[in-house]
Amino acid sequence: MPTPSRHDRILALLERSGELSVEALAEHLGMSRETVRRDLTRLDAAGRLRRFHGGARALAVLPPVAEQEWPFAQRVAQNAAAKKLIAAAATRLFRPEDSIFIDTGSTTIAFAEALVAVPALVTITNAPRIAATLASNHSHKVFLIGGAYGADAGESLGPLALEQIGKFRARHAVLTIGAIDPTCVMDFDLQEAEIAKAMIERADQVTVLADHSKFDRRAVFEVAGLGRIDTLVTDRQPSDAMVKAIASAGIELIIAGS
Template identity: 80%
Template sequence: MQHSTRHQEILTLLARSGEMSVEALADQLQVSRETVRRDLARLDAAGRLRRFHGGAKAIAVPPPVMEKEWPFAQRMAQNAAGKKSIADAAAPLFQPDDSLFIDTGSTTVAFAEALAGARALVTITNSPRIAAMLAANHSHKVFLIGGAYGADAGESLGPLALEQIAKFRVRHAVLTIGAIDPTCVMDFDLQEAEVAKAMIERADRVTVLADHSKFERRAVFEVAPLSRVHTLVTDIAPTEPMAKAIEAAGIRQIVAGGN
C-alpha cells in the first residue's frame, strides 16, 4: 500500500472512531507499528490529526456531506485489497442453482472474479466484463443486459436495460453502492441508481457489497431504504451509530475476516 493511500486510511479510521492506538492501526492496516508511528508523525506535522503517546486522534469528525464519485478506473484501484476481501467473503453465500442480478461496480467486479469458481449459477448483469468473467465457467448460465452503453464503467443503462431487467425474477440482487447512511443506500448516478432499483424490485433478497469508505456518506439518488437490504458485506466494521442502524434494520452484517 502506498503511503498516501495508507495516510487516507488512517484518517478515515480516526474519523470513525475518534482515536485509535498504534497497535490497533497496525492491525487494521496490516503494517508494522513503526510504519504507523512514522505515518502519524507526518500527518501530525501536516495538521491532519493529533498524535499522542501510543496513538492518535482525529482533529474533528466532519458531518456527512454530499460527495462526488471518482472515475471507474480510479475506483478500481482504490482499496483493492479491501474489495477483494469483501468479494472472497461474499462468494460463499451463494449456492448452485441460485439466480443473481449483479450490477456494475468496482466491488462487484471483484465479486464476479471470486464467484467464477462456483458452480451452476444463473447470473444476470449489465456489465460485459462481469458477464465474460462468469461465462468462462461453462457451468454458469449468464444473461447480459443490453441498453445504452456507459463508457466510464462499461455498463448497459437506460430504458432498454430497465425493460430487460423486468423480464427476470431472481433469488438475489448483489449490488455495489456509492454511499450508505443510517437511513438508506444511495448512488451518485441516476441511471445506475435506476438499474439497482429495478434489480431490487425483481429480487427476493438484496446483498450489498460496500467497503468502509461508503459508510456515513451521502449521494444524490436513493437506491433503497436500509430495511430492504438483507445482507451487508464490508471490510471494516462501521462506527457504533451506523452499526446500530444496520442492526435495527435487521441486516445481516458480515465483516470480511471478522465475525
C-alpha cells in the first residue's frame, strides 16, 4: 500500500475510534507493527495526530486523566532532540546574576546542560544531577535542596524539601510538567507537584519547558493555572485551542528553532 494511502487510512481510523494501539492499527491495515510505528512517527511530526507509547490518538480527542507516567530513565530518552532545542531556546532568556529555581525533569536536565555556558548564575534545585552539572561552571552559585530521596528521578522531595525552598526568593522558576491543557499545567506525582508549587510561590517569574507530547493532555495533580505562567517554551506549534488559551493567559510562547 502506498505511504499516503496508509496515512489517510490511519487518520480515518483514529477519527472514528479516537485512539488505537499499534497492534490494532497493524491488524486493520494488514501491515507490520514496525511500519505502523514509522507512519505514526511521521504523522506525529507533521502535527496530524498525537502519538503515545504503544499507539496514537486523533488530535481532537482529549485523553482521560492519567494516573502515572513512564519511568524517568525512559522519559529522558523520549523526544531527546526536542528537549535539547527547548533547552537552547530557554537558556537565551537568562543573564548573569539571575537567580533561578529549577525543578527535576528530563527537560530541565537538558536545560541545565545548556545553562552551564551562562556565567554567574544563582541556582536552586532539588536535583543532584542538575546541581552537579551547573556547578561545573565555577562562576555559578548552586544551592541543592535536601529531603527525602526519590530514587526514580534522583530528586529531593517531601516536607524538608518544601521547608528549604521557603528560605529562598528567586527571580525565576524554570519547571517541567507532565501535562498541559487550556486551563492549567499538571503533574503525575503529588510530591513533584508540591515542589513545583513551592518554587512558583517563591519566584517572580515562571517559565515552563514542555515538548509537544505534553499538550492537550491531563494529569492528576494541578500545578498552576495558565495565568501564573509567564513564558512557555516548546518545540512545536500547539493546537489552535491551546494557542488561544496561551494568548488569553498573557503567556509568551516560544517555539524553539522557529
